Amino acid sequence: MMIHPEEIFEREMPQHSVLASLIDAQDAEQQQLFNYAAQVRAEHVGPEVYFRGLIEYSNRCTKNCYYCGVRGGNARVHRYACSDQEVIEAARFAMDNHYASLVLQSGERMDLAFTNQIARLLDKIHRATGGKMHITLSMGEQTRETYRRWRECGAHRYLLRIEASNRELFEKIHPVNCTHSFDRRMEALLQLRDTGYQVGSGVMIGLPFQTTDDLANDLLFFREMDLDMVGMGPYIEHERTPLWQYRHLLPSSDVRLSRTMNMVALLRIIMKDINIAATTAMQTLHPQGRTMALKVGANVMMPNITPLRYREDYLLYANKPGVKENPEDSRDNLMRIVEEAGMKMALGVWGDSRHYAERSEKK
Ligand code: 5AD
Ligand code: SF4
Numbered sequence: 001m002m003i004h005p006e007e008i009f010e011r012e013m014p015q016h017s018v019l020a021s022l023i024d025a026q027d028a029e030q031q032q033l034f035n036y037a038a039q040v041r042a043e044h045v046g047p048e049v050y051f052r053g054l055i056e057y058s059n060r061c062t063k064n065c066y067y068c069g070v071r072g073g074n075a076r077v078h079r080y081a082c083s084d085q086e087v088i089e090a091a092r093f094a095m096d097n098h099y100a101s102l103v104l105q106s107g108e109r110m111d112l113a114f115t116n117q118i119a120r121l122l123d124k125i126h127r128a129t130g131g132k133m134h135i136t137l138s139m140g141e142q143t144r145e146t147y148r149r150w151r152e153c154g155a156h157r158y159l160l161r162i163e164a165s166n167r168e169l170f171e172k173i174h175p176v177n178c179t180h181s182f183d184r185r186m187e188a189l190l191q192l193r194d195t196g197y198q199v200g201s202g203v204m205i206g207l208p209f210q211t212t213d214d215l216a217n218d219l220l221f222f223r224e225m226d227l228d229m230v231g232m233g234p235y236i237e238h239e240r241t242p243l244w245q246y247r248h249l250l251p252s253s254d255v256r257l258s259r260t261m262n263m264v265a266l267l268r269i270i271m272k273d274i275n276i277a278a279t280t281a282m283q284t285l286h287p288q289g290r291t292m293a294l295k296v297g298a299n300v301m302m303p304n305i306t307p308l309r310y311r312e313d314y315l316l317y318a319n320k321p322g323v324k325e326n327p328e329d330s331r332d333n334l335m336r337i338v339e340e341a342g343m344k345m346a347l348g349v350w351g352d353s354r355h356y357a358e359r360s361e362k363k
Helices: 006-008 016-022 027-044 084-096 110-127 144-151 169-174 182-194 212-224 242-249 253-272 281-286 289-295 306-311 327-340 356-363
Strands: 048-051 053-058 101-106 134-138 155-159 198-201 229-231 275-277 344-346
Touching: 016 212, 016 253, 053 084, 084 101, 084 110, 084 356, 110 134, 110 144, 134 306, 134 327, 144 155, 144 169, 144 182, 155 229, 169 182, 182 198, 212 253, 229 344, 253 275, 253 289, 327 344
Parallel strands: 048 344, 053 101, 101 134, 134 155, 155 198, 198 229, 229 275
Antiparallel strands: none
C-alpha cells in the first residue's frame, strides 16, 4: 500500500500506527516521505543550518549506561577534563568562526567540585566572549538547584536524551538502580523546562530489543514533551560495553541508517518548527549520513572543537568519525556537507528554534 504523507499528516495528531508503518518505509514510499519532509522544512524553517561548536569537556562519568564506551565501568578509558584555558580557546575559535553557540558536553557528575567548576566556567566563557555566545549544556541529570544555578550563570539550552521513551527498553539498556532511573530522567526533563531552558532530548535508533512501535512512541513522546530541540542518532555497538553481547540482535547498518533518516523526516513533519540535529553517529554508518539528514529535515550541525588530544578518549561508540580532524577541518567539512545538501549556513546567529520563540511569546 502506498501512503500519501500529505493526507496523513494533515490530521492534528498523527496516529501511532501510521508512524510505525513509515519507520521502515523504503523505495518509492520512502522517497515520498523524504519529499514531503523537505517541503515542510522549506516552509517552516527554511534552508538555514545552525552551527554549534561542540566541546567534549570531560569523559569522567559516574554512570554505567550499558551502551556507552566511556561508562564509568570501562577501566581502559583514559579519563580527562579540559582545562579552563582550553575551553576558552575553543570558545574563541567558535566565536571567530561565527558559530555564536557552544555545546559543553560531558559525562555525568553531581559532586560539588564539578557543579561549582561548571558554574565558574560558564562565567569565564561569558566574560571571554562578551556574552555573545549562547551556551548549551549536556551534562546529564542534576538537581533542580544545579540546573537553576547553571541557568543563572548563563546557560541557555540543555540537552538530555531520554535514550528510549519506553520504560522497559530504558531499563534494558541501563542498570536499574537509583543512579539510573527512568522516573528520575523524566523528572529532570521537566525541571529543565521549568527552570527556563530551551530543552532538547532524543533517542538512539536501532537498539537491541527496540521495535518500530517503540520508535513511533518516541516521536509522539517528543511532541508530548513539547521539546525545542531533538538529537537522534543510530545506536552503534561498542566492544567494551554490556550491550555488545546482543549485537546479533541488531538491525543491519543499512536498516539503522534508513530508520534514522525516516525518523528525522517524520519528526520534521510532526514538529515543524523545532531544531533537529544532524548527528555525528549518522556519519559513522554512511559517509553521506549527515548530508542525507539535512535534506530530510535536520537543521543543526555541531562541529567538534574539542582539543585534538582528547578525542580518542571520548569514544562513546566504535568508529566515531572526526577523531583526527582538527577544528578547522571539521568546520570545512561541515560547510561542504551543508553545501552538498543544498542548504545555507546561518552564521553569527543564535539559532533558537522557532518553536521556542513562539512558546516564549505565548507566556
Ligand atoms: N551509540 C550511539 N550513541 C551513543 N551514545 C552513547 N553511547 C552510544 C552508542 N554506543 C549517545 C547517547 C548519549 C549521547 C551523548 O551519546 O544517546 O546521550
Ligand atoms: Fe556516562 Fe553519558 Fe556514557 Fe551514560 S551515556 S555512561 S551518562 S557518558
